Amino acid sequence: MxxxxxxxxxxxxxxxxxxxxxxxxxxxxxxxxxxxxxxxxxxxxxxxxxxxxxxxxxxxxxxxxxxxxxxxxxxxxxxxxxxxxDWERRYAHMRYHTAQHLLSAVLLDEYDAQTTGNQLYADRARIDCAYERFSDEEFAHIESVMNDRIGEGLEVRWYEMERDEAESALDPERTRIHLLPDSIREVRIVEIEECDRTACAGTHVENTDEIGEFRITGRETKGSDEERLKFVLE
Ligand SMILES: [Zn+2]
CATH class of the missing domain: 2.40.30.130 (Elongation Factor Tu (Ef-tu); domain 3)
Structure with missing residues (x-):
């Protein structure tokens, strides 16, 4: 391997x-x-x-x-x-991936909206979440909470954890460990200081102040209880 x-x-x-x-x-x-x-x-x-x-x-x-x-x-x-x-492309992916974790946490904290999917690129990303429909005021609120947390310079770190320990110690709504195959006994946790701990095997920046300014660029309503948010980092 x-x-x-x-x-x-x-x-x-x-x-x-x-x-x-x-x-x-x-x-x-x-x-x-x-x-x-x-x-x-x-x-x-x-x-x-x-x-x-x-x-x-x-x-x-x-x-x-x-x-x-x-x-x-x-x-x-x-x-x-x-x-x-190609470092420029990879670093952009790291910034977008970290922003996605932060956004998933904000959506859960503020609207109890679970993330159901995500896709990121070097210049944009989207996230799907279980929520009926966000208003313009809610969009403004999400942007403001995101940019506050980014600006706080929160530390991001990652480490391995035994699956059993992770399942008992961490919030299953955030980690989504139950979606992993049973054969996986050790999980990689990505933690954003005071905000979020998620099982993830992607790459991330070490501090939220590297993310840049967060802006929502559009939405698609996917059925009656799912929203797709599109965002960029500036
Ligand atoms: Zn990740």
């Missing part, structure tokens, strides 16, 4: 690794900083370099392990490569 450097070292853009396996146009490394698509967060893009050659990494997927799709004949098994992720 590939060592998931992206779960710990979210300040780094460069890493060294060895090619463990080649499968068609996909490469398996012993360790990687490339985030594989999942949890509403797109995969990282970037390059692998070895001996003066460069391969573009166009997609990253996690199945039994992490597969990096490259744009031409992959480096051979055993090759030592330098990987570089």
């Amino acid at each position: 590939t060592e998931a450097l992206y779960l710990d070292e979210t300040g780094d853009a460069k890493f060294e690794a060895t090619v463990e396996r080649v499968a068609g146009d996909r490469v398996v490394l012993d360790r990687t900083l490339f985030y594989p698509e999942g949890g509403g967060q797109p995969s990282d893009t970037g390059v692998l370099e070895a001996d003066g050659e460069t391969w573009n990494v166009t997609a990253v997927r996690k199945k039994d392990t992490v597969y990096h799709t490259v744009d031409r004949t992959p480096p051979e098994k055993g090759t030592t490569v330098t990987g570089r992720i």
Whole structure:
């Protein structure tokens, strides 16, 4: 199983690794900083370099392990490569992902509205939540609470926790651990100081003051009891 450097070292853009396996146009490394698509967060893009050659990494997927799709004949098994992720894109994903956690917490705290889905990009994101329909005043209130919490500079940290402990100690409405397969015995908790603790395997910034200004850009009413909110960070 590939060592998931992206779960710990979210300040780094460069890493060294060895090619463990080649499968068609996909490469398996012993360790990687490339985030594989999942949890509403797109995969990282970037390059692998070895001996003066460069391969573009166009997609990253996690199945039994992490597969990096490259744009031409992959480096051979055993090759030592330098990987570089597109940091601007990744950092934007980290900001949007952290904003999404904060927004899920605000929606729950202020309106008892559970998050039912989310998708983020490098320049926008959306969240689905169980709520009938927000008024314009409520939108203004959500924006103001979000920007207050962002401005407070709350610390964000992540750590592993035994599933049983997490299930008994944490608020199930926030963690949604029950949605994970039974086989997963250890969960990764992402905690925003005094606000939120959620089970999540994505990447996040270390402080809410890195998020930027939060603004709602639109909505879709999805049936009678679900709203989709669209937002940007400025
Ligand atoms: Zn997350």
